[in-house]
Amino acid sequence: MIKRVLSTLAVYTVSILVLIWIVFPIYWMITVSFKTGDKLFNPEYIVTSPSIEAYITLVTQGYFRVMYFWRQLLNSVYVASLTVAFTLIISIFVGYAMARLRFRGKTTVSTLTLTTYVFPYAFLSIPYFILMTAMGLLNTHISVVIAQVIFVSPYAIWLLWEYSRSIPVEVDESAIIDGASPAVIFYRIFLPLSLPALAAIGAYAFLFSWNQYLYPFMLLSSETDLTLPVAMGFFLVSDEAPWNLFMATATLYSIPPIIFYYLFKRYLIAGLVAGAMKR
Amino acid sequence: MKRAYIIGAIVAVIAIVAGVSAVLFVAPPSPEVVTKIVTVPGGERVVTLVTTIAGQEVTQVVTQERVVTQVVTVERPKLVIWWNKGYYAEEDLALMQAAQEFGRMKGVDVEVSFYTTEDIPKKLIAALEAGNPPDVAYAHFEDWMLSPRWAWDGLLEDVSDIINENKDRYIPEALQTAWLYNNKEKKYSYYKVPMQMQTIHIHYWKDLVAEAGLDPSPEKIPRTWDEFWNFWFTVQDRLRAKDPEKYREVYAVGWTLGTGSTDAFYNFETIYLYYAKKPIVTPDGKLNVDDPDVREALINTFKFIVNLHERGYNPPGSLTWMDPDNNVAFHARKIVMVPNPTISIPAAQYFGAVGSRENYYTKMATVDWPNGPDGSEPPRLIAVKSLLVFKTSKNKELAKDFIRYFISKDVLNGYTKASAGRWAPVFKDILNEDKFYFEGFKAGAAAFGAPGDPHVPVAYNQFRTGKLIPFYYVYHPAYSQVYAERTWIVYLNKVIVEKYPLEKAVDEAIARVKQIFAEWK
Numbered sequence: 004m005i006k007r008v009l010s011t012l013a014v015y016t017v018s019i020l021v022l023i024w025i026v027f028p029i030y031w032m033i034t035v036s037f038k039t040g041d042k043l044f045n046p047e048y049i050v051t052s053p054s055i056e057a058y059i060t061l062v063t064q065g066y067f068r069v070m071y072f073w074r075q076l077l078n079s080v081y082v083a084s085l086t087v088a089f090t091l092i093i094s095i096f097v098g099y100a101m102a103r104l105r106f107r108g109k110t111t112v113s114t115l116t117l118t119t120y121v122f123p124y125a126f127l128s129i130p131y132f133i134l135m136t137a138m139g140l141l142n143t144h145i146s147v148v149i150a151q152v153i154f155v156s157p158y159a160i161w162l163l164w165e166y167s168r169s170i171p172v173e174v175d176e177s178a179i180i181d182g183a184s185p186a187v188i189f190y191r192i193f194l195p196l197s198l199p200a201l202a203a204i205g206a207y208a209f210l211f212s213w214n215q216y217l218y219p220f221m222l223l224s225s226e227t228d229l230t231l232p233v234a235m236g237f238f239l240v241s242d243e244a245p246w247n248l249f250m251a252t253a254t255l256y257s258i259p260p261i262i263f264y265y266l267f268k269r270y271l272i273a274g275l276v277a278g279a280m281k282r
Numbered sequence: 283m284k285r286a287y288i289i290g291a292i293v294a295v296i297a298i299v300a301g302v303s304a305v306l307f308v309a310p311p312s313p314e315v316v317t318k319i320v321t322v323p324g325g326e327r328v329v330t331l332v333t334t335i336a337g338q339e340v341t342q343v344v345t346q347e348r349v350v351t352q353v354v355t356v357e358r359p360k361l362v363i364w365w366n367k368g369y370y371a372e373e374d375l376a377l378m379q380a381a382q383e384f385g386r387m388k389g390v391d392v393e394v395s396f397y398t399t400e401d402i403p404k405k406l407i408a409a410l411e412a413g414n415p416p417d418v419a420y421a422h423f424e425d426w427m428l429s430p431r432w433a434w435d436g437l438l439e440d441v442s443d444i445i446n447e448n449k450d451r452y453i454p455e456a457l458q459t460a461w462l463y464n465n466k467e468k469k470y471s472y473y474k475v476p477m478q479m480q481t482i483h484i485h486y487w488k489d490l491v492a493e494a495g496l497d498p499s500p501e502k503i504p505r506t507w508d509e510f511w512n513f514w515f516t517v518q519d520r521l522r523a524k525d526p527e528k529y530r531e532v533y534a535v536g537w538t539l540g541t542g543s544t545d546a547f548y549n550f551e552t553i554y555l556y557y558a559k560k561p562i563v564t565p566d567g568k569l570n571v572d573d574p575d576v577r578e579a580l581i582n583t584f585k586f587i588v589n590l591h592e593r594g595y596n597p598p599g600s601l602t603w604m605d606p607d608n609n610v611a612f613h614a615r616k617i618v619m620v621p622n623p624t625i626s627i628p629a630a631q632y633f634g635a636v637g638s639r640e641n642y643y644t645k646m647a648t649v650d651w652p653n654g655p656d657g658s659e660p661p662r663l664i665a666v667k668s669l670l671v672f673k674t675s676k677n678k679e680l681a682k683d684f685i686r687y688f689i690s691k692d693v694l695n696g697y698t699k700a701s702a703g704r705w706a707p708v709f710k711d712i713l714n715e716d717k718f719y720f721e722g723f724k725a726g727a728a729a730f731g732a733p734g735d736p737h738v739p740v741a742y743n744q745f746r747t748g749k750l751i752p753f754y755y756v757y758h759p760a761y762s763q764v765y766a767e768r769t770w771i772v773y774l775n776k777v778i779v780e781k782y783p784l785e786k787a788v789d790e791a792i793a794r795v796k797q798i799f800a801e802w803k
Contacts, residue, residue: 067371
């Protein structure tokens with residue numbers, strides 16, 4: 004009995020500590036965003052007189068470091084949306100082919116797909132910069148999208164491939180007997196059954212793009228073209244340290260992924276555990 | 283069925299490729315239409331519609347009687363400028379205005395992109411690698427870490443023509459920093475255009491000094507070496523004795539020690555100059571670390587900084603400080619005194635970004651460095667910041683014209699003042715002639731009952747008195763790698779953090795510096 008109580012106590016203690024470890028930075032980010040400029044360096048854990056001054060400055064673009072806030076937020080949305088779209092299109096077709104087709108070199112293709120994951124994407128930033136320069140795509144959002152899709156796709160393909168294997172082939176065969184064409188099988192059977200995996204891939208691609216710093220920094224130049232994480236770097240260049248504004252920007256920027264997560268949570272969990280068990 | 287799948291996949295891939303191509307190449311950019319009304323010599327009013335599509339101007343001439351379409355295709359050159367993001371909006375704005383004015387005068391497009399101090403070197407390195415650098419570049423760290431190497435590798439355009447046109451205007455020690463060695467062409471030449479410079483200034487909170495029961499007037503701050511430092515230690519001791527709870531986290535000095543900062547090595551080399559009888563690198567480019575005098579001065583420099591920190595007069599967090607962190611700590615009144623390159627700290631108070639003008643005029647002051655341990659005049663270690671044009675820049679002549687325009691007296695002076703005089707101009711006709719560099723923001727002082735500007739005149743006087751000494755990369759570009767690696771600071775941190783034997787750390791640092799020099803052949 005005592006052993007069980009102690010064990011439960013230990014589990015709860017560790018859980019609470021881990022929770023604090025994870026939640027505290029988020030709590031601190033939100034807390035600082037509600038401080039006024041003169042209270043920034045008061046080490047108070049609970050804001051005694053919260054203010055939305057920083058949020059008003061931010062949404063009205065009333066300070067020179069956030070003068071393109073909305074534009075940069077839209078850039079982030081645009082780049083992330085295209086990354087998600089292209090990743091889904093590529094992964095669904097390739098994943099389908101890998102799962103359902105038999106062709107020569109299939110093993111090599113699958114190995115090569117996963118091998119691309121071996122290279123840390125930071126190492127490839129300068130080669131990509133050279134490549135995009137040669138293609139005349141530097142300073143365009145599409146260059147960032149292409150780079151991000153290339154990095155996200157291998158995992159997306161692998162995930163969808165694994166997931167596809169959990170869809171019984173017999174379903175395809177039944178459809179063929181009923182006279183369904185491959186296109187119909189793909190559209191009516193494979194696509195709807197793959198929705199959880201696609202949601203997981205979409206969320207992964209979105210978050211990857213949303214939080215990406217290196218490639219937008221390398222491939223974009225103009226302040227009006229930058230995505231918000233890169234633009235947030237401008238807060239760290241001087242001694243002005245408007246931390247409340249910085250944290251307000253970070254807080255607002257954190258909201259879309261949270262909404263995204265809750266909208267697709269059901270699919271996300273189903274998709275991520277796909278392939279975890281063998282049939 | 284298998285074939286159908288393959289065909290389906292191929293069709294899909296073609297569709298994607300076609301879609302992407304359509305987005306990239308087919309969709310035309312939105313035209314920008316400007317209506318211009320001009321009067322031709324015959325007196326006829328002519329309305330023109332100038333449509334800019336993808337950088338090309340198409341001019342349509344419209345008259346009342348008839349429409350005459352003249353299609354004139356004009357290739358407008360575009361000057362690409364990459365610039366270090368400023369500390370203040372005014373700084374960036376001044377550059378933008380200068381760029382726009384230059385574009386208007388020359389009839390060219392000017393594209394200005396800003397990057398953070400830490401990011402712009404990476405971006406420039408990538409662009410150089412790709413053979414696509416900007417036409418003009420300005421980065422705060424170029425002098426310490428970038429341009430000596432790039433000049434050595436033959437990547438920088440020779441700008442002797444611009445320098446020769448302005449040679450008489452330059453402060454000689456500042457100009458000296460642009461004379462770099464090109465190892466590819468085996469020659470020395472001017473490979474950058476110096477624009478502004480910095481040195482370390484000392485700021486302090488007068489009210490905290492007064493709170494400690496000491497006279498806070500700048501003229502009462504001791505001028506001798508030991509007394510100067512003991513003065514600040516006494517302020518901390520007295521404050522803590524007076525109200526331990528209130529002042530337990532207030533430190534005498536804010537000495538940056540972070541290995542990621544440039545302030546740390548700037549502070550280090552300044553202290554070295556105080557202790558040094560001989561330079562680490564001689565003017566003829568010889569590494570001098572085997573000289574016992576140099577080793578001894580390095581040991582004394584290590585001892586001074588370690589002692590300052592270990593006695594508890596410097597915040598423990600300073601070991602991880604980056605360049606803005608000593609500024610932030612000072613604004614937060616966590617340190618009484620701070621050495622800082624540029625006068626960004628009072629400037630931030632003046633602009634009201636942090637603090638207030640009341641602080642600027644009444645609660646803060648700037649003082650000169652004390653005399654050395656041997657009573658000698660304080661050394662003026664200057665870091666000179668320059669404009670760069672690359673060998674592979676697309677519009678080199680246009681870039682040079684922009685630089686000529688930008689360093690002209692009025693334009694550069696406007697830019698320097700816009701940054702609240704954070705930087706000092708390297709031209710005598712600006713630094714020694716414009717009264718701003720003698721009086722600062724004097725006009726606002728009366729409102730706060732202050733006799734004058736307590737910061738700007740003191741700071742700029744440092745450039746006019748004593749001997750200006752450039753950093754050692756001027757004598758040998760290999761030393762730029764010592765800055766890039768922060769060699770001295772890395773070993774200094776080993777002594778403080780790991781309690782590594784001090785003399786052993788100095789010897790190992792010397793060995794590393796020798797190794798760096800050996801690699802630059």
